[in-house]
């Protein structure tokens with residue numbers, strides 16, 4: 107299977123990362139933090155060194171115990187999750203020219219995924235479940251061969267790992283290394299991967315390791331004091347192989363979204379569907395802003411990392427689709443509703 | 456997480472309870488081998504359970520799931536079931552066109568022995584007390600050159616079960632395990648293996664050879680873990696009690712008398728040729744309707760819902776008298792029928808059939824409508840039997856890692872012939888739900904995956920079960936009082952309003 111050789115390479119890099127849990131990461135990545143005592147709370151540490159917002163971190167960690175409760179505060183995220191798979195499938199179908207010849211055999215499951223800000227693992231675990239255990243098992247349209255999921259909250263990573271063990275298939279992928287949870291930030295991971303790359307192939311930078319990078323409900327949660335969405339996106343894009351997709355979802359900063367997400371969704375039970383304090387409306391990102399930052403990021407990454415001469419005239423592929431929650435029906439893709447609230451977006455390097 | 460723990464409680468089969476005291480402790484004291492892990496374990500190999508397995512094996516998305524089926528009866532007998540062409544099993548169900556379409560989709564329809572299957576295109580239903588009639592007649596809406604629309608398809612349950620078994624076998628035995636003549640003796644939660652997966656919220660079944668089976672001494676019990684445990688195990692579902700799902704319900708205090716009958720050649724040729732009709736007459740004074748549903752070669756199957764006393768009386772009659780009672784039930788007045796139900800029983804060897812004499816005499820004084828069935832002329836030996844009629848509805852069909860289908864989820868009054876069709880509707884919905892879960896990375900045992908199934912089915916089944924219950928109650932009020940008057944008005948009005956009738960017909964067909 108074509109996936110295997112390249113996978114072993116990714117695993118090599120990731121394996122070295124796996125040992126680098128958040129609290130012990132200091133030695134190689136950040137010299138300044140090597141003095142950080144182990145007892146220092148993760149949020150204090152992160153406030154100084156990455157785009158993680160301390161308030162955010164404690165908010166989501168507080169929800170952790172109920173993260174996997176189907177009726178709990180993360181229910182809306184759970185309900186949206188299948189649509190993430192469908193949106194990714196749409197992206198892959200858009201980019202895939204091999205199938206236009208009427209080829210009916212399903213394309214191989216050979217894509218390596220990175221999920222940034224995986225939280226309790228709702229998306230990461232579901233994608234890991236689709237990785238074929240044996241070659242005879244058919245893959246799904248998301249074509250996953252491996253999944254690496256990162257989050258700065260040690261508490262959430264613990265929750266995610268514990269839950270992954272309740273499914274023997276996912277557990278097997280954890281044990282074989284096809285599925286990994288790393289307690290780290292995007293910034294740390296980028297730095298780490300870049301250093302490894304430099305150490306090995308000094309001649310020419312070749313870009314990232316992943317075919318797909320996902321960023322679901324994260325961009326609106328980063329700390330505006332230490333990072334900007336534009337920097338964050340560029341960091342994420344750097345981790346992609348040429349031709350890979352960065353896929354995400356977020357909420358637009360509009361009057362309806364203000365009403366729905368701040369006033370109604372966070373209202374006391376039984377009206378509210380997400381816990382209070384989940385969103386700060388001012389951090390919401392509009393689709394046109396996101397498109398601008400993402401495309402700038404792609405240009406930067408292409409010129410810095412990929413073959414600078416040829417790739418510059420490659421078209422910029424951007425996809426965007428609104429999703430709406432209908433009580434009793436669940437989430438539905440509603441093209442054209444992007445600026446109304448929740449939307450999926452994707453950009454290709 | 457917390458929900459998944461509390462919703463489950465160990466189930467121990469009542470007959471094994473003394474032998475397997477405190478199963479939890481037994482397994483922890485003797486560290487049993489790790490259970491074999493399956494994606495779907497289905498308990499019960501009736502039409503619902505086999506249908507689910509066949510559907511999963513037929514879809515490319517779910518055909519590679521590792522599945523197991525546990526059935527306490529001998530499935531080899533079901534596999535080799537065979538009857539001469541002129542004989543029919545007395546367990547026959549009417550399949551709605553949507554059930555038929557589902558069976559076609561999963562490749563099971565073509566495996567039915569079609570010589571034993573009978574479509575019908577017309578239904579005559581009337582109230583024996585008021586004479587009010589509703590005729591379901593599609594022929595008037597289609598041109599004579601078209602095939603008249605099928606209302607339902609009569610199929611012996613054994614024919615269906617055999618077809619489903621061959622469909623499953625045709626899919627090969629990779630990732631498939633069928634435990635025949637095997638009974639579930641206990642279900643409990645698994646455990647957390649330090650160097651393996653955490654199965655503490657997974658149902659783990661212990662299955663052992665059924666008591667009657669000669670192998671019971673030699674084969675040790677087997678332990679299997681289920682990502683999704685499906686209860687297709689009938690009205691007393693062990694899976695349902697494991698999941699601690701409550702059921703609402705009552706007994707109708709009625710029995711369904713069934714029999715395989717032979718009919719006289721009908722005098723009037725049908726148009727279009729080959730058109731067959733089902734007949735049902737409500738008998739408020741006797742406790743429920745009598746229905747005669749067509750089988751091939753001028754045969755028919757009987758379902759007569761009546762009081763246990765009447766059922767016992769009918770079963771005790773010699774064949775000739777039984778036949779006369781059936782013919783009378785479609786023709787005579789309530790008063791006459793009540794009288795005949797009390798006639799002294801005569802021995803098998805009696806030369807004169809007093810019931811027949813009574814029927815012949817009374818018929819001369821009873822005007823007949825033109826929609827009565829042909830005369831019944833024979834009853835197949837040993838085919839007269841009766842079943843208690845009950846209503847049950849589980850409070851929910853799902854619980855973490857558990858789903859109920861078929862009679863384990865709902866048992867309804869058979870007056871509309873919908874029981875098995877509801878079960879096949881469950882199967883279609885649950886197999887789609889599983890398919891969706893697999894393609895979207897969901898755990899098929901997770902409540903979030905299963906919600907889809909219960910949303911689609913619970914309300915729909917409650918509606919059909921409720922209508923059947925309502926009809927049962929409405930047609931159990933004897934006399935000419937206001938209820939009977941309303942009844943006659945109701946059915947006549949429906950008969951005159953093609954739109955309403957069409958709607959009811961679609962419901963009966965399992966559409967809408």
Ligand SMILES: Cc1cc2nc3c(=O)[nH]c(=O)nc-3n(C[C@H](O)[C@H](O)[C@H](O)COP(=O)(O)OP(=O)(O)OC[C@H]3O[C@@H](n4cnc5c(N)ncnc54)[C@H](O)[C@@H]3O)c2cc1C
Nearest residue numbers: 499501502503527549639688689711861862872874875876
């Ligand atoms: C008189 C009468 C007439 C009917 N007419 C119609 C009709 O015309 N149309 C219609 O659609 N429906 C009709 N029905 C209803 C129909 O027969 C049932 O709904 C249908 O058979 C139910 O199928 P099932 O697979 O859900 O359950 P079942 O057929 O009851 O199968 C359950 C299986 O589970 C097995 N089992 C139970 N416990 C265990 C255990 N611990 N371990 C292993 N295996 C176990 C049993 O052996 C059995 O094989 C009628 C019913 C009656 C009573």
Ligand SMILES: C[S@@+](CC[C@H](N)C(=O)[O-])C[C@H]1O[C@@H](n2cnc3c(N)ncnc32)[C@H](O)[C@@H]1O
Nearest residue numbers: 157158166223224225228258291292322323324
């Ligand atoms: C709303 S949660 C989304 C969880 C998950 N993606 C989902 O949708 O199920 C946002 C997550 O982003 C994480 N996060 C915030 N800043 C981050 C950073 N700089 N790098 C990686 N993850 C970050 C938080 O810890 C939090 O778990």
